Structure formats: structure tokens, C-alpha cells
Amino acid sequence: MSRLIVVSNRVAPITEGKSTAGGLVVGVLDALRETGGIWLGWSGDISGEPSTAPVTETVDNIDFCTIPLTQRDYDRYYRGFSNGVLWPTFHYRIDLSQYNGEDYKGYVEVNQRFAALLATLAQPTDRLWVHDYHLIPLAQACREQGLDNRIGFFLHIPFPSPSVLRTIPRHRELVLALCQYDLVGFQTQGDTQAFVDYATRHLDGVLEGDILQVGERRIRVGSYPIGIHPDQVKTLSKQSARSKQLDALKAGLQHRKLIVSVDRLDYSKGLVQRFDAFDCLLETAPQHRGKVTLVQIAPPSRQDVQGYRQIRRQLESAAGRINGKWTELSWTPIRYMNRSYERSLLMSFFRASQVGLVTPMRDGMNLVAKEYIASQPADDPGVLVLSEFAGAAAEMQDGAIMVNPFDTKAMADGLDLALRMPLQQRKKRYEHLMEVLRANDLSRWRDRFLGDLES
Numbered sequence: 001m002s003r004l005i006v007v008s009n010r011v012a013p014i015t016e017g018k019s020t021a022g023g024l025v026v027g028v029l030d031a032l033r034e035t036g037g038i039w040l041g042w043s044g045d046i047s048g049e050p051s052t053a054p055v056t057e058t059v060d061n062i063d064f065c066t067i068p069l070t071q072r073d074y075d076r077y078y079r080g081f082s083n084g085v086l087w088p089t090f091h092y093r094i095d096l097s098q099y100n101g102e103d104y105k106g107y108v109e110v111n112q113r114f115a116a117l118l119a120t121l122a123q124p125t126d127r128l129w130v131h132d133y134h135l136i137p138l139a140q141a142c143r144e145q146g147l148d149n150r151i152g153f154f155l156h157i158p159f160p161s162p163s164v165l166r167t168i169p170r171h172r173e174l175v176l177a178l179c180q181y182d183l184v185g186f187q188t189q190g191d192t193q194a195f196v197d198y199a200t201r202h203l204d205g206v207l208e209g210d211i212l213q214v215g216e217r218r219i220r221v222g223s224y225p226i227g228i229h230p231d232q233v234k235t236l237s238k239q240s241a242r243s244k245q246l247d248a249l250k251a252g253l254q255h256r257k258l259i260v261s262v263d264r265l266d267y268s269k270g271l272v273q274r275f276d277a278f279d280c281l282l283e284t285a286p287q288h289r290g291k292v293t294l295v296q297i298a299p300p301s302r303q304d305v306q307g308y309r310q311i312r313r314q315l316e317s318a319a320g321r322i323n324g325k326w327t328e329l330s331w332t333p334i335r336y337m338n339r340s341y342e343r344s345l346l347m348s349f350f351r352a353s354q355v356g357l358v359t360p361m362r363d364g365m366n367l368v369a370k371e372y373i374a375s376q377p378a379d380d381p382g383v384l385v386l387s388e389f390a391g392a393a394a395e396m397q398d399g400a401i402m403v404n405p406f407d408t409k410a411m412a413d414g415l416d417l418a419l420r421m422p423l424q425q426r427k428k429r430y431e432h433l434m435e436v437l438r439a440n441d442l443s444r445w446r447d448r449f450l451g452d453l454e455s
Ligand SMILES: O=P(O)(O)OC[C@H]1O[C@H](O[C@H]2O[C@H](CO)[C@@H](O)[C@H](O)[C@H]2O)[C@H](O)[C@@H](O)[C@@H]1O
Pocket: 010, 021, 022, 023, 024, 025, 027, 132, 133, 156, 157, 226, 301, 302, 363, 364, 365, 366, 367
């Protein structure tokens, strides 16, 4: 088997036990642990000078090769074009997109730097697996460096419809750059279709089976929904059963029902709308007043990107308003924690809850939805309330309670249904969802993608 080189902007923290909030890192680390290989990416540090050689640290069978970014790189490539244009646009928030030609230039330059590093690292037989929107031009830059290895690209976030994509002035270049990969994978069939729609409408592309011909390039396209290792997550969920934090959470609940939500503090996650839905539940279903608590864990994310500061203020104000309205001497309806937790602790919170509330306005996949189900006790499982705009909806719609996050009352009704659901029904839904999660676990995601890249 040839060696695997994974490239992504974010690389897992090497320090054991350090918490990571972000599904890409969680998924890629689990996948690489089984195959071993090299993981190249940003160290998370800012340096004065552009780096010419990566720092390599080896943990078990993975070589972590990382470089710092200069402040200018960070501003243009990460904060500017990746998270100021691509992220909002791909999540259908074109109102938040702030295009600037200089940022785009910086984005391409950082990709060229990664390609130059790859040229020094890669052997001709290595397979390269590139992850996410930060690195769309990487294959093109690698080809310019003379690398003709097989290169696959997986997009962790949604791919927007052509009319939305076209709001980015460099849309054509971006899609042509994607066509330099040998395989381009998406989370869902809908994302794949949106990409093919753009290529056929705007680049005269032709699709035959899963092969897309654009000019001279023939690339394979397909959907590869990322999964989890459900049985490992279940084990994790039991590991912290005796932790002080879980005891503290339970003591605070005083036998009330628990609704739990975990999301990076991101405008795509629908946090304010979710708080409003909880408020609406208390308003319209008075039997739940004083009987249920919503715990929202929301670690800060990309705080120096405009759009993220606003969501933090909005959420704090919504929590204050709703708690001000309903709090009693012995009950606080919303507990909002603006920090990250270790994964095993999160899974134990999921296990202790009655409802998992996952309601993004748009999301590539949402691993939390899958982890929530995998953490449940089989004899008394909680219920997942899931947005129809999460990538996870494609696989989980038959077992979760599906809601539209743009409809506050419908979300409140979904919550009410989940809180009242009889044990038999909860078990049936849980068993079905566990089957789905096991059938398409993280190993299958990796093996299908790499298998298709190989052939
Ligand atoms: O690296 P950051 O800027 O701190 O952001 C964290 C990660 O967020 C995004 O995660 C996505 O990948 C998940 C796994 O496939 C998926 O479930 C989720 O829907 C996506 O939003 C982002 O795509 C990553 O690049 C970031 O590292």
C-alpha cells in the first residue's frame, strides 16, 4: 500500500488530552490512526517569517508536519478569504461575505507554499488527500510543482448552488482548480449535484456515471458522508461516568430533563434560533416550565472574523432575555457555556440527557448529531432533534425528529414531541440510527474515498 499524506489547514493538537472543537480534526485523526502516514498543515502559530521547512513530530504511526503562518498569511488566507468569503458563501450567508482581491492573492500564495513543501516531502507513489475549503487550489499548485501523484479532495462543508457560488468573483478559477484533483468528494448527494450543476452549466462539463469531464480533465466525483466509530464513542461516553463535572451537571439539574446542544460558536449553527425555539416551548407548552433545562456548550471559534463577534453578543443577549423571563429561585432554564470540553466528557453529557438538539441553518455534516446517538444507553435512549439542513439529515432523517430551523414553532413542537416520546418509540428510533451509523462508520468513509482515489 502506498503512503498516505493528508493535508488540511487544521491539524490535531499533538498534546494528549487537549480538547479539539471541530469535526475535521476529530474525523481525520481517527481515520489516520488506522492507516498511519503524514499529516501536513498549519501549526496554529503565527511567526514573523514565512516558513520554508515544516516541524515534524511523530506520534505512533503519524508524522505531524506543521508550519506556522505569518500574520499577513493568517489575515488574508485564513481570516480573509477562507473564513470571510468561502465559509459564509458555502453556508448560504452571502450577506456576510467580504471579498477582497488581496485576500484571494494571499489564499493562493499559502496554497503555493503548501505545494512547495509537499514537493519536498512526497514520493511519487504517495497518495495525497487534501481536506476542505482552505486548500481548493492545492492540487493545481502541486501540478505546477511537477507532482503527478494521485490527489483527492474532500469538502467538509456544503457546496452551494451555482447562483450562490457565483457571488464569489473568482468562482470560475475555484471550480477549475477543483478539477485539478483526481477525485473530489462531498458530504452529501446534494452537494455533489451542486458542483456538477456548476461544471455543466458554466464550464461545459459532461458527467458520465461518476466521471466529470471538464476540458481536458477527467475527474471522479461523489458523496462520501463522514461517519464516526459508534462503538468507540459509546465506550467514551461511559468513561467519564464518575467525573466531577458530570456529577456537578446532574446535581444542578435536580432530576429535571436535560436538552443538550454542542456547537462551535458559529452563525451557521442556528444558536439564537434554537434559544428562541426553547423560549417558544416554555411559552406554548407550560407543562415543561421548571421541568427541563437546556445546556448549550459553545466553544468560541474564529473570534477575529467579523460575523462571529456579532453572534456571540446576540447569543448572550438571547440567553439573558430568556433566562430573565423564566428563571425561578431553583431553576435556570438555559445554561450557556462559552468554552470547550474534552470529547469523552461531552459524550457523557449526551448519555445523561433526554434530548440532543442539533439545529444548524446549514452544516456540512455535523458529527455531534452522530455522536449524540452513539452515546445513548440502549435501554433508555435520548431523542435527536435534527435540522433538515445538516448534512447528517440525509442519513438520519428516519430516526431523528426533523425540524426546519427557520420555523421557531415547529422546532418547539419537535422538542415537545421528543420530551414526551414513549420508551418503545425511542428505542426503535435509536436502534435504527445505530444501524445507520455502524453501516457507514468512519472507516468506511476513509476506505471508500481512498479506494476510489486508488482506482
Ligand atoms: O479550524 P477552525 O477554523 O477552528 O474550524 C473548525 C472546523 O470546522 C469545520 O468542520 C466541518 O467538518 C466536519 C467534519 O466533516 C463537519 O461535520 C462539519 O459540518 C463541518 O463544518 C471546517 O470544515 C473545518 O475545516 C474546521 O477545521
